[in-house]
Amino acid sequence: MRPKEIVVVSGKGGTGKTLITALLASASETKVICDCDVEAANLHLLLKPEEVSSQRVRLGMVARVDTGACKGCGRCWKTCRFSAIEERNSRAYVIPELCEGCGVCALVCPRPAIEMVEEETGDVLFGQSEWGEILYAELLPGRGSSGRLVSELKGRARKRAMALGCSWLLVDGPPGLGCPVISAVSGADVVVLVVEASLSGISDAQRLLPLLRRFDVDILGVANKCGISEDLDRQLEGWLEEESIPLVVKIPFSPDIARLYGNAIPPKDLVDISALANRIQ
Amino acid sequence: MAVRIAVAGGKGGTGKTTLAVGLARAFLSTGEKVSLLDLDVEEPNSHLFLSDLREVNRRQVISSLPAVITEHCVACGRCKEFCHFNAIVVFDKATVLEEFCHRCGGCVLVCPERAIVEKEVVIGEVIKAVGRGLELVSGWLEVGQANPGPVIREVKAEQVAGDWVVLDCPPGSGCAFVESVEGADLLLGVVEDTPFGAHDFRKVVQVARNAGMRIFAVINRYGMGNGDGVKVCEEEEIEILAKVPFSEAAHRALAQGGDPYSVSPDLKGILDWIRDALLERLER
């Protein structure tokens, strides 16, 4: 049977996605855990996997100029949509951080002096933790292909979960609502929407929801850091109700939870998410 | 020349927006001209803490998306072959998959039948608001669009009046972050004093170092973690300008959209301190 794919997202960063994912991991018997926040992977710091194996992956391309062959005609820098080629000393110069690897410069170069070469994207890591198998990835700083790394990582995690006959594939999603989030959510069965009970937390979740609605997924709500103001709690709950998203777990704001978490200790005894686990089952 | 300060952290929710808005206010209070650019275009939040600003301008960010003229397409497959992002499928005709397309324009160039043209689509908005001497420019990526880069570039291209330009950068260490910090004079890291904050900040530092940027750090929610944030700054030889202790009262006020510069005298003092430290380090 295909494992149920559960993706935890929130829009805003630092709302408790990783915490919820970790606690969900402890609540299920058979699962593979996958951290799709490849630009800022944190779950492994909490779950502390052992015997981690790592593999460098190349998923993108980058333009390389042969300055000997380049005549400085300028077609490439005039055509590049990403301002990734400049004129330096009358020759083309590629700014690798901005290059998307589209190959248009190589296409328009009459010499040809530009070659597209594979670029290292990052590392995919795999380890065993007390809580289950975990796959995560570290994007090389500044690389542009985080969405592709997310897809690659999730593909591997899916295969692994299938092979092991797991009932769950648990995914810690990235923040925001761009490419990495789209890659993380696509294929999900259940999305856990973590809403922080703050003005920015609510506003970011509200912006994310229309994107989630484009996918055929069940959405379950978790409210985190509640009790700061009655007003915010009411606003949060009212919104979820309006959107017919069940509020399954409410976690109060507590410096004790934050302190434990800040020391990379999962606050298992302080947060009860069994209702969420049951609901997903 | 205006000084551009990029406020970044790597990890989400470390207090970037709080510091960016607070610092902008702190500069303003000494009579400096300040512009704040919200470059977290996927989830812009600066405006929530500046509710008294008045919108003065709003413009759309347009990008071109290739579209196939089916009558002209002979299904030769050249476009599909060229596209590095697998954004084109060809059955009896070519079709562009919008979510995967990076808008490089390559397929338009390679199509021998000129069957691909570019149509304009709105991919975001740039909104400018002013008030109390402060200028805020925020970028908003259209929900459903995958690539924040062009919207970030548009926000940065906006003419601003400030002598101090504070950039509220997106989380992470990928392309959105790189686009945001490009051209900044210095990076001010907001670092959580936890293993998570430390791990993510390290990646940000690598990008900033490669770009030759000066880096300073502020440790946020000091006392709530295991000390890894401070450690990483020491290892990387980054000067810590301030350690901001966790305050429940400030936290509550900020959650409700309070202006960081006025929610507590302690926080105001720290923000002034950071401003003065920056002035001194930059010999202004």
Ligand code: SF4
């Ligand atoms: S490959 Fe594309 S993005 Fe990179 S330099 Fe060439 S035209 Fe620009």
Ligand code: SF4
């Ligand atoms: S514009 Fe570039 S990315 Fe988009 S479909 Fe054409 S070749 Fe592919």
